[in-house]
Amino acid sequence: MMQTQGAQREDLTAVVAELKSQIFQLNDTVLHLENLLWKRDEEEEKKKEKATSSCCSVLDPVGSVQLISVPGIEPRWVLCDACGAGTGWIVIQHRFDGSLNFYRDWNAYRNGFGFYNGEFFIGLELLHRLTKSRPFELYVELVDFNNHMFHAQYDSFLVGSEEEKYMLKSLGTYTGNAGDSLKYNLYDKFSTYDNDNDGWSRGNCANYYASGWWFNWDANSNLNGRYFKSGEQNVKGIWLYTLKRYYSLKSVKMLIRPKYTLF
Numbered sequence: 001m002m003q004t005q006g007a008q009r010e011d012l013t014a015v016v017a018e019l020k021s022q023i024f025q026l027n028d029t030v031l032h033l034e035n036l037l038w039k040r041d042e043e044e045e046k047k048k049e050k051a052t053s054s055c056c057s058v059l060d061p062v063g064s065v066q067l068i069s070v071p072g073i074e075p076r077w078v079l080c081d082a083c084g085a086g087t088g089w090i091v092i093q094h095r096f097d098g099s100l101n102f103y104r105d106w107n108a109y110r111n112g113f114g115f116y117n118g119e120f121f122i123g124l125e126l127l128h129r130l131t132k133s134r135p136f137e138l139y140v141e142l143v144d145f146n147n148h149m150f151h152a153q154y155d156s157f158l159v160g161s162e163e164e165k166y167m168l169k170s171l172g173t174y175t176g177n178a179g180d181s182l183k184y185n186l187y188d189k190f191s192t193y194d195n196d197n198d199g200w201s202r203g204n205c206a207n208y209y210a211s212g213w214w215f216n217w218d219a220n221s222n223l224n225g226r227y228f229k230s231g232e233q234n235v236k237g238i239w240l241y242t243l244k245r246y247y248s249l250k251s252v253k254m255l256i257r258p259k260y261t262l263f
Contacts, residue, residue: 056080056088056257065116071133076126079116081255083139084151089255090130092122095238096251098227102211106195109212110162121224124166124190127159127256135259138171140223142178142240143251145231150178150243157256165189165197168214179242184220191215210236223252 056066056078067075068090079091095102100119112123130136138157142150156172167189174180189197190212196204198215205215211224220241228237228248237248 056090070126070129072129073125077116078122081253083141083253083255084149085139085153085257089139089257090122091116091253091255092127093120093223093252093254095119095223095227095249095253098229102224103226104192104212106192106212109190109192110166124159125162128161128166130256131158132161136256137259139255139257140176140178140182140240141251141253141255142243142249144244144247145250147250150176150240152176152178152180152182152240154182155259165191165195178240181221181240181242184241185214185216188214188216208235223254 056068064080065077066080067077070076081087081089081091083089096119098119100114102119102121104113109121110124112121112126114120136157138154140152142152144150153175154171154173155175156170158168158170160167160169167187168182168185169187171182171186174183191197191204191206191214192212193204193206196206198205199217200208200215201217205217205219206212209215209219209222210226211222213219213222213224219235222235222237222239225238225248226234226236228234230248231250232248233246234248235246237246238252239246239248243249
């Protein structure tokens with residue numbers, strides 16, 4: 001009997017020791033997680049402190065990724081670039097090799113997709129919040145398969161909210177040599193294959209043109225269309241009607257910049 005009680009006591013002692021060990025391990029885990037949370041909060045604060053501007057600076061290196069402040073949401077990384085109109089531009093869309101599918105749903109266009117070192121679309125919600133915060137201009141750079149360059153520039157670019165279906169609310173004055181096709185998209189709502197906001201009663205332009213874009217009952221541009229590597233005439237391609245009608249372009253880049261900047 002005494003041996004049995006002694007054995008039981010040893011067993012209980014071992015269990016207690018194991019439980020204490022597990023408690024110590026749990027305490028270490030909790031401390032580690034608290035430290036990770038503290039570091040994350042500290043990094044977020046540093047990001048907010050670093051993101052002091054809502055735009056790219058003319059001093060930012062061309063092709064660099066910079067953190068900017070955005071009204072109402074967390075700071076975002078954006079690709080800064082230059083174009084024929086100078087430096088300080090944020091790239092909002094880039095097509096050049098067909099590696100990325102742009103025939104996507106509403107959520108994808110709202111949030112953005114792709115990568116800054118390849119093809120991408122920055123996202124409608126970010127576009128809305130940036131262009132609502134201050135006056136922005138838009139620059140569209142286009143290249144055909146003969147490597148001829150064209151551009152269209154607008155001095156007052158504004159995208160509405162999601163409640164407004166990200167309507168193209170303003171373009172301002174046009175300058176350039178690509179033609180003013182985008183003026184026909186003014187006041188059009190954005191449409192995707194799963195969110196039809198165009199004026200075409202018999203169908204969905206986003207389905208017909210295989211893209212997400214500002215459509216009414218027809219299209220005069222389709223810069224998010226399919227990529228065709230031969231430069232063919234195709235309504236589902238990447239085209240600007242005033243520039244060779246439905247000729248599918250080799251590359252397109254869309255950029256925005258605050259209209260009034262002080263550096």
